[in-house]
Amino acid sequence: MEGPPRPYTEYIHDMIKRNIGKWKEHRFVEPGIMEHISDNDKIYTIRVASTSNARYSTDTIRKFADLADKYFDGYMRFTGAFNPEFFAKTLEDAKKLKKDLESMGFPVGGWENHLWNITSCAGYFHCALAATDAPSIAKSLGDAVIKYFNKDELPAKFTLAVSGCPSACGGAYLADISIVGIHTEIPIVTENIKSCDLMGTAMICPVGAIQLKQAEKTIEIRENLCIGCGLCVGACSGIIFRTPEKTDGHAVIVGGKASSIPPGTQIGRVVIPFIPNDPPRYELTVKSVLRIIETWKKEAKKGERLIAWIERIGWEKFFEKTGIPFFKQSMDDLDLRSLMLLREGGGK
Amino acid sequence: MEGPPRPYTEYIHDMIKRNIGKWKEHRFVEPGIMEHISDNDKIYTIRVASTSNARYSTDTIRKFADLADKYFDGYMRFTGAFNPEFFAKTLEDAKKLKKDLESMGFPVGGWENHLWNITSCAGYFHCALAATDAPSIAKSLGDAVIKYFNKDELPAKFTLAVSGCPSACGGAYLADISIVGIHTEIPIVTENIKSCDLMGTAMICPVGAIQLKQAEKTIEIRENLCIGCGLCVGACSGIIFRTPEKTDGHAVIVGGKASSIPPGTQIGRVVIPFIPNDPPRYELTVKSVLRIIETWKKEAKKGERLIAWIERIGWEKFFEKTGIPFFKQSMDDLDLRSLMLLREGGGK
């Protein structure tokens, strides 16, 4: 067997298998619990908040397996936003399952006009490129906004994403609000540079800060140009971030969304260009996210995604109403070409 | 006296002077005739289609002066879109004035959901840079669309502009539909190049086709890059368009508008990248404009400017519904930066 285990129909319950393409309707019972209805069957899905960066002990993984056995003959799944999703055959079971999960410390929630998910990358926890620690930010945000996951309504669907650096593995630009780490120090060139593709490395720099020193078989990073984006660090192991004092931070990016519902797919915009890293609880970051959510909740029409509301009232009013200060980094000069192209995108 | 004659209040009728800032309301009587109402006065304005490029014989100018004398004690004005505008003190007079003008061959019309104006530049008639002849195109369009000026309604305000080259003196990009001349031949360098600012000329080329030959005190135009835009020709008298066979033409640009009414100020888009010059009547050009107008008239909602309708249905449907073929030049690659910036523009 090469590649993923397949066909997928070998890994699904017969109640699902016989209804592929035959579901007629779904109904939301309460946050996190959905009823799926076909002509002959009904099943329930129960959606669970994952831990930051979806990290689990094998102990918990086995408990998940136990719950799958108990309620759905050993079948479960994970959603595309890395939340565990369980199944039940009756509403009563679904509610029991929810209780079981909650007693394990795993809240059930999401769907409709709620927070659906908080995706996050590995950050300091497991990655070599992090400028900020995504898991601890995701946890701090989760604690602050959980009521929107399993209780209070928002104007529309809402998602959060946290990534430790511009690579955006945990998502960034794509969620309604994203937090992304930004390096602000200049990387340094080490011995290892010999092993890198010099030309390729120079080409990767978005601002042309890398000067090729062909003769010396090395490169030089022009400090006055470098914006510390870290692209070269990821591409070549001979370039690393290493200064005595770290003052990295993260940006708050607002208004991403994927779906076709107007205004269609959107790349988030940089609303706060820089907040210093402040573990464990990142007060200012959390406050800024809450401020945005609460202003949106108060002002938006029902069904209006965050960016739809902002597009209606304009960015000027967004800053006015949220009280978030405006900084010049939010103005785009550096690479308008990209800006353009990304906004263009056909179809949706 | 330096600069324009002023104060302007010396050139207006007392009926206008005493009402500056005091007009309360205006009403449209019929195409081209508007009633202006203040607490104490009423006056009528009668708006007249100008000739292409607003060219008049002194004979006609004197007749205009006579009409101004006859109906408004010697006062008249020209609108910002170079249409003569007369005044009358009563509706009866206004209608007489209209007859007088029509008998001279000058139709009265515009305002509300009509064609308001066709602006056009000098083209071959008086300019050295023309790739296409604006006045004859403007005349041909005028003859074809006059019913929308003084009779039939359109969905909204509508304007046309014709310019002989990218300089766009007659307007281009700004009207609902514009026609703009495009040079497609490569300009040549003459003796006169010595008198030009070489560096400045090289810098003006939007595609970097001009190579400086500092030593020889000249420049070279790289044929493979040059798009024949004519910017260098306008900037330096040592560069001219001169090939034995001329095959220039013009583009049809759709969807410009100035006003703040949503979707705000818009730069027109290139819908037909090239139609060969075909005087005197430019059948294809006129047909394409009519096709766009008629499709818009049929499909748009009342009050929907051309670009508002297109934004609602999308460009794909625009091409589908008008049947206009799509050519790759309408896709922007060359200079997305500009594209971005121009679309950005604050406020409106």
Add this chain to the structure above:
Amino acid sequence: MNDPDEVVKGLEIIKELKKGPWPSYITETEKTRYPLKLYAASLYLKRDLWTTGGYVSVPGVPTGILMRVTSRPDIGESANVVRVYLPSGNFVTSKMLRNLADFADKYGVSMVHAITTSEDFEIPGIPKEKIRDFVAEFRATGMEVGSTGDAFRNTTTCVGPALCEYATFDTPKFRDDFYNRFNDYAKYPTFPHKLKLKISGCPLDCARASQKGDIAIIGSWEGAPLIIREKLKLLSEKEMLEIVNGCPTGAISLKNGELNIEGDLCTQCMKCVKLSKGSILPGEKKKYLLYVGGKLRGKKGPFTAKLVEKMDDPYQAFDIIERIINVYIENAARKERLGDMIFRIGMKNFLDLIEKEEKPYHIKDLRTNIFYKVSEEEKTKMLEELKKSLGGE
């Protein structure tokens, strides 16, 4: 002497252009001494037969007078064109028109260009040797020539309060005052390229300032538009609903037949004003918006003008314009329009140069990548400001 073939065929072509209901410039031209044969030939040849001849210099007209050189002296003569300023708002008198006609007859080819797209008169066809006399004699009648060269070109405005109840200030008067202060910039060609100021009395922008103004001033207001309740009453429920649904930001609501506008959400788009049959007007707290960088060609193609300042008084624009002029002269390359210069150096830098702090209204949309620089001082400043605005919760 017989006309060459291209003239004969060309004259056939232009006959066609005398037909039809739209006023014919050919019919007009036939009543003048304009070299119609040259034009006819160019239509037949599908080729421009004029070449630029640069500028004739004339005492007291530092920008010079535009020359038109024929490339076919056999069928049409070279000549020059003189631009003439109109009073603000393009108001003219019959006396002024007759005077113009007299000069066109005496010095030109009995043709008047009334008016150009930038709202000057032109008298075409004045031979080089007559230019000096023309200028001297013409000026003596209280008129002025100009508006060419790398200088401040003719400033245009909408008709404003002279005819229009939407006007937020006296736009033609503003032009008068502009010339009282800035006439030297209009007269002496000291700029890298032309500069144009266009002025509209309200956001409907009849002067197309947002499209054609290197510098543009557009009158506007803050908060809700002004409702004239007694007139509003005359509207039908359907008309009211159209106004409600027309508002792009949802600022307008209708409750128990009463129309209400939330000023906070209004973007001054004028849609409700347009639909209101006179019962809604621009709001009372006027604002005047200063834009920069509009133009239709330049090096980068057409740009709409970008907002740089919201003023309480339109005359605050004068000092800013002075600064913009200086920045333009110092920073633009030769033949670089203001908009292209701003594009090249970036709006952020331009704002620095004209000494303005960046505001959210300087942008229509925000940056979508994090490839920017943040200095240590900026970090400290940002942190402080964020604490100030978020801290108190």
Add this chain to the structure above:
Amino acid sequence: MNDPDEVVKGLEIIKELKKGPWPSYITETEKTRYPLKLYAASLYLKRDLWTTGGYVSVPGVPTGILMRVTSRPDIGESANVVRVYLPSGNFVTSKMLRNLADFADKYGVSMVHAITTSEDFEIPGIPKEKIRDFVAEFRATGMEVGSTGDAFRNTTTCVGPALCEYATFDTPKFRDDFYNRFNDYAKYPTFPHKLKLKISGCPLDCARASQKGDIAIIGSWEGAPLIIREKLKLLSEKEMLEIVNGCPTGAISLKNGELNIEGDLCTQCMKCVKLSKGSILPGEKKKYLLYVGGKLRGKKGPFTAKLVEKMDDPYQAFDIIERIINVYIENAARKERLGDMIFRIGMKNFLDLIEKEEKPYHIKDLRTNIFYKVSEEEKTKMLEELKKSLGGE
């Protein structure tokens, strides 16, 4: 041996992260052998303490296995992380989960990453010397590792028809078939940079294909959506009006209580479907849209994917993907994402390379300047096509 200061202080910090109602990854981690002290110190120092160690090569895993090297061996060990494919749609069985847990206990640190943002499992903390054995033994249980390196990364799909009535095709099955055909590209790192294919069964795009897919396939339809009349009847007038007013193109009208959708105007935005309580579904004439160039970073920052083809059958994508792969390999610079390459060479050229003719749907908006080239042959072709489409009037 006492812990260094940064560990002591760091452990204080992470205690805080065990509190609160959101599930705590720290609480989970404490049940594992993951080097929590290293992480704690990094939070205290506000500095990442891992460095990249490149890839460990393993027989049969040409893309290698990702290494994590500690920069503080005194407080935490280096280790590697292995990515594991899930079945399509992320359906798993309890057996599979227990198997995973067993391997994580035996070879790793008793931690499972379930699941990554690109929808693989990961087993972290496997020491270098155990990798070979792990891979061999793990594969024997029917599982596969991979999805790293400059290869085709894990292909993700929405859950599709297995749970969702909006699905226009069987997205998980499509992924199964994709691996049957393209597995070699996933296995061998032959690309300039990674490539990702993401697939959504309808325009709601639950897989975020339009944002994250170097190549994206999104199911859609042509014309009007499908109205289930008997269900529609159950909606109130108010709900119906909401649907009518919600449509961005004005395609929906309500006449005498009857809802009508003009297919011609529908842009398949799904808004009416979303509001319809199950009474409106994707239309019956399915279309499958192929997009390219989405990603979140690359050299130019985030791009949304751009539409290149509308297909009648999603499997038509396979041949196009093959062509795109070849064009990517031949034209991209090292570490250049597909979207950045297309940006660099231009969409027009990219379409040429993959042998597609340009269509209006390739753009969202049209060019706004006339700085382009038109060759003599193109002029002739354009003239012919224009005559054909406009001539017949």
